[in-house]
Amino acid sequence: MSDISKPVIGIIGGTGSLGSGLAKGWARAGHQVIIGSRAAEKAASAAAELGFGIEGDSNWAAAAASDIVVLTVPFSNHGAILGEIKPAVDGKIVVDTTVPLAPPKVSKVQLPEGGSAALITQRLLGETVRVVSAFHTLGAAKLHAGERADCDVLVFSDDKGARNTVIALAELVARRGIGGGSLANSAAAEAMTSVLIWINRQCKITGAGIAVTGLEAAQQA
């Protein structure tokens, strides 16, 4: 489909705040980006507004035309949209950003049965899909302002190669991408998102994020 060094990225639910922010960040870095939405026309007009050569199409078509598929959809639509794109993602990297929020108490950690959204995604898509979980704690405001986010992105997967590919994508839109272990560990970042929502409300800010401290020792070693 494309140059292996610049995979085509499809963003499912890409008309939302996080999806369109990531689209702009990766398109600016030279990736071809296709945002998907339920309705192809809505995706196309949102893509035109974003600029940077970003295209829009239906969720299925965006997934089918991409090398890497990124899910940025509400948890309430998560299962249905996975069913929609499943025929188009076999063998591909699917990056799940889903935070399992349970409205109205979105500032309270309420992990789903099965432990995490990412583990549900792997189960629904099957073992031939390379599921990676990332970008939960990333605020989109800086991406829309044309900057990289000043926080780290934790990246989880059982597939080391896929994890490293997504770490590199994270470094285009945030301070650092940092591997956080297996897909089961995604629960930590999914839960932390409710903590950050709580901190945002408490401090009357919008952009609380997470950074990993103590890595300087590794860089010096």
Place this chain on the structure above:
Amino acid sequence: MSDISKPVIGIIGGTGSLGSGLAKGWARAGHQVIIGSRAAEKAASAAAELGFGIEGDSNWAAAAASDIVVLTVPFSNHGAILGEIKPAVDGKIVVDTTVPLAPPKVSKVQLPEGGSAALITQRLLGETVRVVSAFHTLGAAKLHAGERADCDVLVFSDDKGARNTVIALAELVARRGIGGGSLANSAAAEAMTSVLIWINRQCKITGAGIAVTGLEAAQQA
């Protein structure tokens, strides 16, 4: 029992690495600290080695003589030790640092039934105990070296006053103490500890921690 501005702190399981590191940090800051262990003699000799006027006693006696009781015990002993100290902590702040690790896979998130160690503690101690959850992601090395840890401490509780008291204690031993919401949110920090263990192993370091980014906007506001 003591001056309200300098509560006496009892550290249950205080002969371990985190417990004795916290003991030194708080004792240096002027708190009276009593470390507890199964055997009073073992606690007393460990306390004498720590210096700073730290005392040692049995877990029950340390809890009974303290205003604030801090639990630094392995998850495998957690329930038994809560039963031991329960008669001594009614109405007090109990700070739970317990990470629900499931050996041998300690770098894999495996949250317990009930959602988190902190929620289990509240259930076992009952509603009259002011349970606060904190210090999960704090490495003890800097505390033993006589410094504050260069990371943030997330502090969770359903009791706002107790949460604020522990935030102040956190700021004596780490960069910042930051409220993270209700006790249910402790799951995020408990899970993150396995992620940090994974990062430590991967990067061949010992001190990975967590910081919250984006708070500068709140401080300026």
